[in-house]
Amino acid sequence: MVSPVIFWFRRDLRLSDNPALCDAVRQGEGSLVAVFVIDPALAASVGPARGAYLSETLRALDASLEGRLVVRRGDPAAELSDVARATGARQVIATEDFAPAGRSRDARVREALGRVGITTTFLDSPYVVRPGTVRTKTGTPCKVFTPFRRGWESEPLAEPLARVTGVTWVGAPSVDVSDVRDVVARRRPEYFADLPDDVPRFDARVGEEGARATLEEFLAHVDAYADTRNLPGVEGTSRLSAHLHLGTIHPRQVLAATNGPSRGAEVFRSEICWREFYADVLFHHPESTRRELQPAMAHLRVDRDAAARERFQRWARGETGYPLVDAGMRQLLEEGWMHNRVRMVCASFLVKHLHLDWRWGAEWFMWRLVDGDVASNQHGWQWAAGTGTDASPFHRIFNPTLQGERFDPEGLYVRRYVRELADVAAPQCLQPGAGEGLLAPTGYVAPMIDAATERTDALARFHEARDVARSSSSMGRVG
Numbered sequence: 001m002v003s004p005v006i007f008w009f010r011r012d013l014r015l016s017d018n019p020a021l022c023d024a025v026r027q028g029e030g031s032l033v034a035v036f037v038i039d040p041a042l043a044a045s046v047g048p049a050r051g052a053y054l055s056e057t058l059r060a061l062d063a064s065l066e067g068r069l070v071v072r073r074g075d076p077a078a079e080l081s082d083v084a085r086a087t088g089a090r091q092v093i094a095t096e097d098f099a100p101a102g103r104s105r106d107a108r109v110r111e112a113l114g115r116v117g118i119t120t121t122f123l124d125s126p127y128v129v130r131p132g133t134v135r136t137k138t139g140t141p142c143k144v145f146t147p148f149r150r151g152w153e154s155e156p157l158a159e160p161l162a163r164v165t166g167v168t169w170v171g172a173p174s175v176d177v178s179d180v181r182d183v184v185a186r187r188r189p190e191y192f193a194d195l196p197d198d199v200p201r202f203d204a205r206v207g208e209e210g211a212r213a214t215l216e217e218f219l220a221h222v223d224a225y226a227d228t229r230n231l232p233g234v235e236g237t238s239r240l241s242a243h244l245h246l247g248t249i250h251p252r253q254v255l256a257a258t259n260g261p262s263r264g265a266e267v268f269r270s271e272i273c274w275r276e277f278y279a280d281v282l283f284h285h286p287e288s289t290r291r292e293l294q295p296a297m298a299h300l301r302v303d304r305d306a307a308a309r310e311r312f313q314r315w316a317r318g319e320t321g322y323p324l325v326d327a328g329m330r331q332l333l334e335e336g337w338m339h340n341r342v343r344m345v346c347a348s349f350l351v352k353h354l355h356l357d358w359r360w361g362a363e364w365f366m367w368r369l370v371d372g373d374v375a376s377n378q379h380g381w382q383w384a385a386g387t388g389t390d391a392s393p394f395h396r397i398f399n400p401t402l403q404g405e406r407f408d409p410e411g412l413y414v415r416r417y418v419r420e421l422a423d424v425a426a427p428q429c430l431q432p433g434a435g436e437g438l439l440a441p442t443g444y445v446a447p448m449i450d451a452a453t454e455r456t457d458a459l460a461r462f463h464e465a466r467d468v469a470r471s472s473s474s475m476g477r478v479g
């Protein structure tokens with residue numbers, strides 16, 4: 001009799017269109033041990049939002065495995081080898097991970113398991129095209145999006161695979177999946193100080209079923225996506241990000257369902273491609289999670305003193321006095337998600353109006369977002385901060401008031417999240433100082449800064465950074 005194969009679930013928490021799982025079913029002749037390992041080393045960066053979302057998702061996965069999901073907590077090599085001992089398995093199969101921490105973990109696990117005679121195989125990826133595949137005509141990695149997209153579109157697109165059936169899920173000792181909440185990192189950066197660490201009220205449609213329902217709902221309005229995707233006050237986007245992150249749906253499945261000819265479908269596919277582009281950039285530049293992709297921008301002077309920390313706290317709490325920024329930051333606090341247009345505005349505000357380090361903002365987003373994803377988040381931040389490869393130039397500074405007037409003209413979004421302004425009509429509710437000069441006081445905070453003054457300061461800092469970069473590179477040449 002063939003011994004069971006361990007299928008190590010990671011960012012592929014689904015039974016359909018899962019090539020690595022299909023391979024495990026073949027190798028194990030239908031006899032599988034389904035394992036998820038909570039690795040404290042990786043959980044260290046998980047905030048309450050992702051912790052709780054993961055917990056709910058694992059619960060849904062467990063239900064689809066007849067309650068046979070084996071959840072372990074500890075070093076993955078030790079836990080997998082222990083499960084192998086308990087079940088007689090000699091093989092571990094998993095979907096390949098491409099994030100820097102995941103890659104080094106996988107190399108360690110493969111080696112450690114190999115030493116005790118267990119083979120480990122990684123295949124497929126959480127992307128349509130494996131990171132590292134698309135190249136420029138001269139064979140170099142793509143630095144900017146447009147050539148990447150051209151190359152990405154010319155790669156063959158595999159048909160989604162059917163859901164695995166006829167599997168016997170072999171049990172083994174497991175911790176309770178609800179314990180996942182306990183692994184949320186206790187270490188918080190000191191600049192978070194006493195900011196909230198409660199669990200946000202996230203979209204309850206979790207797991208593979210939830211992902212399918214979310215996609216079905218989006219298909220009804222995908223054709224309008226090009227017109228509505230930038231309007232935070234309407235449900236114009238797919239809301240699939242957390243599902244794509246945990247792999248309760250694969251982007252292959254999403255593309256197969258949105259392959260129509262409409263402009264909306266075309267723009268949507270391009271957004272999926274941004275996700276793949278950022279994974280590719282991270283693959284080639286693992287240091288970009290912390291370091292500016294444009295080295296010159298590392299010279300940008302940012303503030304880190306007590307006043308800077310105070311500014312950060314007000315930003316994170318949604319108390320800047322700029323209504324669109326505050327609405328976004330409050331949506332993040334309440335729901336663990338924020339609309340893409342508003343993510344860009346809030347990130348730009350932190351860097352260019354408050355003169356803070358983009359890494360502080362990126363860390364807060366990772367802490368609060370249910371879709372927190374190292375590639376999309378760090379590079380989304382680098383884009384907004386003007387430090388990325390394909391970034392908006394630093395000197396193009398979003399005006400938070402004009403952004404509100406353009407993308408939330410009726411104030412639907414702002415009034416939903418900034419409750420003090422619920423009864424203030426547009427365009428008044430979109431202005432800094434929106435709560436002032438009215439008949440009845442609203443309690444909304446006065447603007448913490450003057451955007452025009454801080455814009456001038458940001459541009460001065462930018463020119464200073466450019467000069468420092470130029471003089472250090474010419475000194476380098478002389479030396």
Ligand SMILES: Cc1cc2nc3c(=O)[nH]c(=O)nc-3n(C[C@H](O)[C@H](O)[C@H](O)COP(=O)(O)OP(=O)(O)OC[C@H]3O[C@@H](n4cnc5c(N)ncnc54)[C@H](O)[C@@H]3O)c2cc1C
Binds near residue numbers: 241276339340377378
């Ligand atoms: C500062 C900043 C931080 C961000 N952090 C994250 C993050 O941690 N996790 C994350 O998934 N996305 C992040 N994004 C990208 C984007 O905001 C979200 O993917 C999107 O808002 C999710 O909502 P949706 O699923 O309804 O998107 P839709 O508009 O329906 O897009 C469909 C899918 O395409 C992908 N996508 C869309 N826009 C982008 C983009 N700009 N970059 C990369 N992928 C994209 C996502 O997987 C998304 O689910 C960030 C963007 C910025 C500007």
